[in-house]
Amino acid sequence: MGILNIGTQALNANLLALQTTGNNIANVNTAGYSRQSVIQQTVAGQYTGAGYIGKGVTVATIQRNYDQFLTRQSALAASTQAADATRSDYLAQLSNIFQGGTDGIGASINDMMNSFSDVASAPTDLTARTVALTRIDETARRMRAASQSLDDLQTGISQSLTEKIGAVNTLAKNIAAVNEQIARAMGNSQPPNDLLDKRDQLIKNLNQYVQTTSIAADDGSVGVYIGGSQALVLGASAATLSLAKNDFGDTLQNKLVITQAGNAVTMDESRLGGGEISGLLRFQNTDLVEGRNLLGRLTTAVTGSMNAQHALGLDLNGQPGGDLFTPVSVNNILTPTAPATLNTGSVTYGSGAATDLTLAVTNTSTLVASDYLVTVTSPTQVSITRVSDGVSVPVNVANPSVPITFDPTNAAVPITFDGLTLTNLAGANTGDRFYLQPFSTAASNITREFSTPSALAVASPIAGKMGTTNKGSLQLSSLVAGVNPPTNVPVTITFTSASSYTRSDVAGSFTYTSGKPILGTGTPSAWSLTLQGAPQNLDTFTLQDIKTTSLDLKLNGGNASALMALRDVPTFDGAAMSDGYASLISEIGVRAQSANYSATVSTNIAQNAEKDRTGVSGVNMDEEAAKLLQYQQAYQASAKMIQVAQTIFDTLIQTLGR
Incomplete structure (x- = not known):
């Protein structure tokens, strides 16, 4: 009977609708779950002389409520937010290292300078001399402590990068595995909604670490790309990420490397976009380097000036003064090392020979907190670029475009820039490159050089x-x-x-x-x-x-007065030595505030994007409860239809049996 078939079909269709609604309610708190809907369609009617008679309903598919654009926007916004929040968190830690107040390095420097006032007033007072030495020791201790804190922060970043890259590799393998399952399931002509949700969630999780771009394939799988064009996942195969030193072998700066089928490619950090890994790399390779250089310049300038002035005095025994602090070596030079040493010239460095390429401080008042890239552009010319701002160092102030020259036949001819002097460049070939890190480790081993009060050279x-x-x-x-x-x-x-x-x-x-x-x-x-x-x-x-x-x-306390007067000497970008630490705090503070603002903005954007996505794909309990009642009534009505059909059938049987 037609009415029985229609009732049965309606019963089945509404039962599926009830099951789907129940499934939605059950997964209301499941991450990545997209609300599903039963798509019903009418069965083609049967033609009769009285017209087409309906034959009931059938379920066409279980549809996933999904908007590709909103899902993509949500993942990208979350990726940007992850990068900004990660960098902001670490910059906050960096700011805490360079604290102000009485416990900061600036206070210890001022206390050290002021302690020479009592020595100048009473040069023979051993107590005043001891206090001055104590202040010197405290300044060195705080500089070392700040350097150690930066090293600890670096260690934490390295560990975090390793963990997050491991998570990316695991997620990439899982996406590849789901890709394979989806490609197989697509042969059934119905979308595997749960697998599609699972893959979208995996991709969303992946974007927390590194920003991705997804391109769908004909078989239902997706290709996942990072860094603009590097394939992390293609079908059922996944590449792997790893960390490598930068081009100069610097252990404090890392590059991201992707390996596909045995082919390793070093990725451009500027093209990584968002994600926690991108935020970590940016902080490590830019902000932390800046912090090290600011601390290193402060240490180099303060201790170098103090040592130079102390050497111009006489101690209680009439002997010239020695170093107050451990002399800082800025002779940290690297050359390209990947895949092998790329320089072709005969310049050596780090061997201890007198002919080694050498970097030294010549003027502590003009130092700039930066690394430098030195490139030999011709047999007699070289360009020097500050890494901190990308500006070429001018030699001719009236005409900064004039290239720096050197004598290829005389290694001793110095190249002077930003208070530094580079010597022994003779023998370099065109294209040779050198990376200078004058200040990266300047504060790591700074100590007071002596503890005998009588050795303090305060007499002029x-x-x-x-x-x-x-x-x-x-x-x-x-x-x-x-x-x-x-x-x-x-x-x-x-x-x-x-x-x-x-x-x-x-x-x-x-x-x-x-x-x-x-x-x-x-x-x-x-x-x-x-x-x-x-x-x-x-x-x-x-x-x-x-x-x-x-x-x-x-x-005589003339040299003690001269040491105290150093606090007012223009040393840091025209500012007095006593203001140098305040300038350092300001530099880091501006970065931290800017990063915090960016993190706040990107968080709001990410929340709004996710709200828009869930508005389409999320489960609304009120809506599902209403549907539950709707489908329940439809199911009961369908059952009633079957009951009516059964009554008609029973009446017909009874009539025929008479």
Whole structure:
């Protein structure tokens, strides 16, 4: 009977609808599950003279509620958010390393400088000298501690990268396996909804680590690509990711390598897009390097200036001062190493030979916190690029485009830039490259060099005295030695008027300006003298080696005053040494704030994108409950239809049996 068939079909169709609705409700909290719907269609009617008579309903398919565009947008937004959040988290940790306040490096530097005030006032006071040495030791300790914290952060990043790359490789294999299952299932002419959901979720999870692009194939599988065009998954096969050192073999900077069928390709970090791995690599290769360089420059400039000034003093035994801090070596040079050493010239480095390529500091006040890429562009020319900003280092300030030249026949001719000097480049061939890392490890081994208070060289090797018959208002403002032991002394300055003077060491007449330094001969100047006031004709000022005078050098604190005065010397991008740490904190703080803002914005975007996706694919409990009632009533009505058909059939049998 037709009505029985129609009822049976309706019963089955509504039963499937009930089962599907129940499945939706059961998977409301299942990650990646897409709401499913039963698509019903009418059975073609039977033609009769009275017209077409309906033959019921059938289920065409179980449809997955899915929007490819929204799913893709959600995955991309989540990938960007993962990269921004990861970088922001690590920059926050970096900011914590460079803390301000009394526990920061800046406070210890200022305390160290200020401690020389008491030494200058009482040069023979061993207690004041001990305090100064303690402050020096504390400054070195905090610099080392910051460097160790950066090393610990680097170790954590390396471990995290290894774990996340392992997770990517596992996800890629799983996607390849699901691809194979989907391709087989597609032969049944019905979409395997659960497998498709599983693959979408795997791809979404993969995007948390590295941003991907998916391209569907005819067999139902998808190709998953990273870095723009590198195939991570093709059908049922998956490539593997790994970490490698950069082109110069730097262990502190990594590249991502993808291996497909035994062919390894180093990927361009700038094309990775989002994902936690991208965020980690960007932080490690850019932000952490910047942090190391800022700390290294601070350490190099502060300790180098202090050592140089301390060497210009005399200790309680009349001996020239030694180093206050362990001298910093900036001679960290790398050459391309992948797949093998690529330079073809004869330049050596790191062998300890006198002919090695050598990098040294020549001016601590012009150092820039950056690595450098040196490229030999011709037999006599070289380009030097700051890695931090990509700017070519100018040699000719008036014309920065003028290339840097070197003498290929004379290795000793230096190339000077940004307060550094590079020597022994002779023998380099065109195309040779060198990577300079002056500051990356500068603070790692910094220590105080001695602990004996009497060895603190706070006496100036030069003394000055006014003429006993002076009549003007001339006063000594400062007298600083430029070399130790002193050279070209004694020197007598005789004033011929209120605005002119002669010198016993240099012929001629010179213009006097109150407060303007008078420099000794030589490079560097043997001394720097600053006088204040208005002299009269024949007034004199005499400079002498303090050891040749009747003065007690033990009572002289001139070099202690000079050490204390270093805090006001322009050292960091024109800022005073005492402001150098504040500049470092500012640099890191700006990066951290910018990254935090980006993470906040990308988080909001990701949440909105996921909300849009779930609006299409997600399970709404209220909607499903309403459908449950709808299909329940339809099922009951279908059962009633069968019951009616059964009653009709029973009546017919009874009638025929009479």
